[in-house]
Amino acid sequence: MPPLPRPRRIVGVSLKMYFDLQSTLSYVRGVYQLDGEAWNARLDLFVIPDFVTLMESARILESSSVMLGAQDTFWEDKGAYTGEVSPLMLRQAGVKIVELGHAERRAQFGETDEWVAKKAGAAARNGIVPLVCIGERTHHNIASAAVGAAIEECKPQVTSVLAAVPDDVEVILAYEPVWAIGAAEPANPDHVVNVTKALRQLAAGRKGTTRILYGGSAGPGTFAKIAEGVDGLFLGRFAHDINNLKKVIEEVGGA
Numbered sequence: 001m002p003p004l005p006r007p008r009r010i011v012g013v014s015l016k017m018y019f020d021l022q023s024t025l026s027y028v029r030g031v032y033q034l035d036g037e038a039w040n041a042r043l044d045l046f047v048i049p050d051f052v053t054l055m056e057s058a059r060i061l062e063s064s065s066v067m068l069g070a071q072d073t074f075w076e077d078k079g080a081y082t083g084e085v086s087p088l089m090l091r092q093a094g095v096k097i098v099e100l101g102h103a104e105r106r107a108q109f110g111e112t113d114e115w116v117a118k119k120a121g122a123a124a125r126n127g128i129v130p131l132v133c134i135g136e137r138t139h140h141n142i143a144s145a146a147v148g149a150a151i152e153e154c155k156p157q158v159t160s161v162l163a164a165v166p167d168d169v170e171v172i173l174a175y176e177p178v179w180a181i182g183a184a185e186p187a188n189p190d191h192v193v194n195v196t197k198a199l200r201q202l203a204a205g206r207k208g209t210t211r212i213l214y215g216g217s218a219g220p221g222t223f224a225k226i227a228e229g230v231d232g233l234f235l236g237r238f239a240h241d242i243n244n245l246k247k248v249i250e251e252v253g254g255a
């Protein structure tokens with residue numbers, strides 16, 4: 001099968017719950033300063049702070065091309081859902097991307113593929129790009145077995161989401177092997193390339209853009225080794241130093 005044309009590259013960071021209010025806003029200001037770098041590198045840049053700082057983050061980023069993300073959403077727009085966050089309000093607040101199904105939410109808060117798919121549908125309905133985290137929980141020692149097992153585990157995570165969103169809307173899939181999140185280093189590059197190539201085929205017939213990111217202890221030096229399989233990186237801890245985010249933007253733009 002001929003290789004599929006590749007979409008524009010994209011790099012972003014989720015702050016999870018690592019920072020406090022002032023350091024979050026200061027970080028978002030730092031990302032704003034990298035708008036020019038991202039433009040020069042011809043890639044899209046996003047930042048995902050916590051919910052509390054979203055409105056102020058939107059204000060900081062409003063004159064830039066940096067896309068604002070949220071760490072989750074509920075699947076209904078309005079109603080008696082105490083504690084949940086509406087996708088309608090996220091859109092009104094300036095959110096362009098919503099992260100769904102992160103491994104930490106699946107493990108600690110019981111997120112299921114069904115919930116993630118419903119949330120992805122709600123995001124798309126509100127004009128927000130779903131960024132869906134997928135990945136296998138355990139790592140097999142034999143490389144060939146590890147690739148096959150990862151693809152099998154990721155497949156339903158992807159297909160349930162693709163069935164829940166219109167065919168012509170953009171979807172971002174973040175391949176994050178669970179065992180590589182919060183680790184000392186990212187997953188083996190061959191493993192990432194082999195799995196992401198197979199995941200790309202699952203979305204091959206879509207009319208909408210599907211971009212595939214890698215996440216899991218990614219940082220400077222990661223992208224060039226896996227560029228064959230992915231369209232960018234989804235960063236965590238190793239982007240807390242904003243200079244590392246700058247380096248990654250340059251690397252992804254140059255690779």
Ligand SMILES: O=C[C@H](O)COP(=O)(O)O
Nearest residue numbers: 014181182216217236237
């Ligand atoms: O959301 C980002 C990923 O979970 C990666 O986090 P990490 O780079 O700190 O492992």
